[in-house]
Amino acid sequence: MTGMDDPYKTLGVSKTATADEIRKAYRKLAKELHPDSNPGNAAAEERFKHVSQAFKLLSDPDKRAEYDAAARAGFHPGMGGAAGGKPFNFRQSRQAGRGGFEDIFSDIFTDFGAQGGARRQQQAPRKGADMRQSLTVDFMEAAHGGKHRVSLAGGRTLDVAVPSGASDGQVLRLRGQGEPSASGGQPGDALIEIRVAEHKYFSRAGDDVRLELPISVKEAALGAKVRAPTIDGPVDVRVPPGSSTGTLLRLRGKGFAGAKGKRGDQLIRLMVALPPSDEALKAFLETWSPPDGYDPRKGLRS
Structure with a gap:
């Protein structure tokens, strides 16, 4: 049995705790257990996850009310059983039309690993890094605009359209032309900084x-x-x-x-x-x- 069997116990608050008491308890525990304050401490990291999920549930008035109602009805999410000892399975119950408690808790317990019967929440893939490059154009090209080919790191080239009236230091953003994402997200952008050469008169x-x-x-x-x-x-x-x-x-x-x-x-x-x-x-x-x-x-x- 884990602390997430009862989010109130996880945060160390009573079932009648106010929103402010819940928030203060969470902040205190999160500060103590945060991975940055406990490098290499797997137990603290795991407890930090449970504390975060408990706060996520209890800080939402609707989810807290649904949780309290489920507890009063004898259901104990995460314990795998009901008050009378009879096994209760969310997925089977949903398929059998007996209730929708899986909807209530599915978005609450997704940050846990496969152990304990929960799934790890997948973080959104990060965007790739932006690439920066400078482009020097002459005065007349800055005045009237034109196209230039720019060589990026890795040997890739891009055709850049310099707008008429371009100014020294202006940055052109070419979306999706930067570094690829290591996690399958969107690629970064190419940021082209314009440098305008001096004119003779x-x-x-x-x-x-x-x-x-x-x-x-x-x-x-x-x-x-x-x-x-x-x-x-x-x-x-x-x-x-x-x-x-x-x-x-x-x-x-x-x-x-x-x-x-x-x-x-x-x-x-x-x-x-x-x-x-x-x-x-x-x-x-x-x-x-x-x-x-x-x-x-x-x-x-x-």
Whole structure:
């Protein structure tokens, strides 16, 4: 006869114990008997299982009521007999239409081994481990998307679809493409981390693309229409007269695709560039004087 013949005795509580008393008793015993606290102690591990099953039964009001009713009727689940000594078999009783007590207790006593007339509950098979891999794409591929072949551990290859607007550090999850499960469960996932290579003249700020665009002194002073690169190809932009280094131009909708499909902008920062050697410009500037009162550094004075 085992402790599970009477779950109340297993937990050391009375048959009139409250739910709180049952919970406190279980916590105390579970802490004492847990396998982590008793490594290699088979007896403690077995008792821990019985305590857990007793709590599972008594913590469920419906199952506890059914158990109490069965006990009052003289049936003793797990003992193999009735109060009068007459053998009672759940399966035979169910087949004969005498009752449904097997339904009551079948999900309570499944964590025990084959010994003692109970079955060990099968744990759900664990999912396989995830596999991690990085994928480096160039700036334009991140902007427009594309397909890449990735080699995983073990020599397996995968075709990865990089979405348009992909960002540095973004992780793509390919479900079911990871390690197989050792217990027959679902395979893990492949996690592909995107790395975006730097571009020689474009940079990114959120969904916006930034560009420093060199212009000549004449274009800055008089204004001009100049050619500027974008991630969609070159376009003409208008440089306003009197532009200085640092002047910003905005090309709307010429940036990266955002999460909701709306594209960012391209921000162009004008950079006045002088030729390495221009004698005519030097001669002109030697005779040129700024307007009276003009001071380019006025804003730096406090």
